[in-house]
């Protein structure tokens with residue numbers, strides 16, 4: 001049994017919980033962060049000095065950084081689709097995971113913070129429009145990439161789908177003007193067929 005520390009509505013916690021549910025690892029999750037607090041206590045900071053969520057405990061071993069946790073659980077517990085056997089496959093998946101963090105996360109966070117976490121008149125819609133233009137550029141890149149494959153790394157789902165898969169739900173759920181990106185939408189449809197995705201990622205945006 002692994003232990004995930006972090007509130008369920010955090011995208012970074014969702015990456016971890018979606019992944020460990022797909023792999024079939026028994027887990028418990030404790031609400032930590034935002035309204036639940038608990039992430040600035042000396043005890044938590046001892047586990048995760050960033051004071052951010054998620055943190056994963058696996059017996060005596062503790063690890064933080066959501067993408068690193070996803071890589072760790074797939075390497076330790078993954079089988080079938082979820083165990084990438086070659087360095088090339090792992091690199092392909094990692095590439096899209098890191099690309100999400102370094103490119104997509106920032107504009108998507110600006111949009112999310114304004115549209116979901118800020119009340120109407122306080123929203124900075126100029127900021128939202130600028131971030132949406134950037135996000136469209138990135139989602140178009142992924143749409144092109146998906147034109148000849150079912151999932152980010154090919155025919156099978158992998159950890160490469162996890163970060164962008166969590167984010168694409170937000171992209172299609174927030175009230176935004178979006179271009180028609182058929183390959184991206186078809187992939188989003190395929191993700192929605194997965195029970196773990198519906199349960200842990202497709203939750204109300206709060």
Ligand SMILES: N[C@@H](CCC(=O)N[C@@H](CS)C(=O)NCC(=O)O)C(=O)O
Nearest residue numbers: 010011012033034052053054065066
């Ligand atoms: N790079 C870190 C970022 C973690 C992060 O920013 N977590 C946010 C939630 S998504 C957080 O801890 N916010 C403070 C809080 O929830 O109290 C990761 O991927 O794990």
